[in-house]
Amino acid sequence: VSVGIGAAESRASVQGHAQGQGGDAFLLQNQGGEEGGSPVEILIRYTGGSGLKPYFIASSRIISDAFPPAAVSVSREVMQQKSGREEAGAFEIWVDGAQVYQRKKKKKAVYLEMEVIRAAVERAAKRRRRTRT
Numbered sequence: 001v002s003v004g005i006g007a008a009e010s011r012a013s014v015q016g017h018a019q020g021q022g023g024d025a026f027l028l029q030n031q032g033g034e035e036g037g038s039p040v041e042i043l044i045r046y047t048g049g050s051g052l053k054p055y056f057i058a059s060s061r062i063i064s065d066a067f068p069p070a071a072v073s074v075s076r077e078v079m080q081q082k083s084g085r086e087e088a089g090a091f092e093i094w095v096d097g098a099q100v101y102q103r104k105k106k107k108k109a110v111y112l113e114m115e116v117i118r119a120a121v122e123r124a125a126k127r128r129r130r131t132r133t
Contacts, residue, residue, distance in 0.1 A: 050089025
C-alpha cells in the first residue's frame, strides 16, 4: 500500500490534528513497546521554512495509525535550509537510524511506501527482540 500526500490533501487531512502539536520532541506514541520493550524509533527529518511541516504532520499520523500504539514512536528533526541553494527542501524518514525514505528533490508531494516502512519497522523490532534475549 502506498500513500501519496499532495499539498491540498496534507492541509485538509491534518486540520485539527496539528493544533497543540509542537516542539522538536513530537512524540506520537507511548514508550511501552511490545512485550515490555522500547518502541521502534521513527525519525522524520525535513527542511524548515520550505512548507514541509504539513507533510510531516500527515506522515506522522499515517505512520502512527498503521502500527499498534506501543510499537513505534515518531519524532521530528527540522533541518536548516542551506543558503545559496534553491531546493524544494529535504524530507526523509529514518527507522532506528536507517534511512527508508527520501523525497525526490523535484517532486512537490511526499509519497510514502508503507510496505517499505512497515518492513523496516518489523526488521527493527526483530533486532530489538534478539538483543533483549
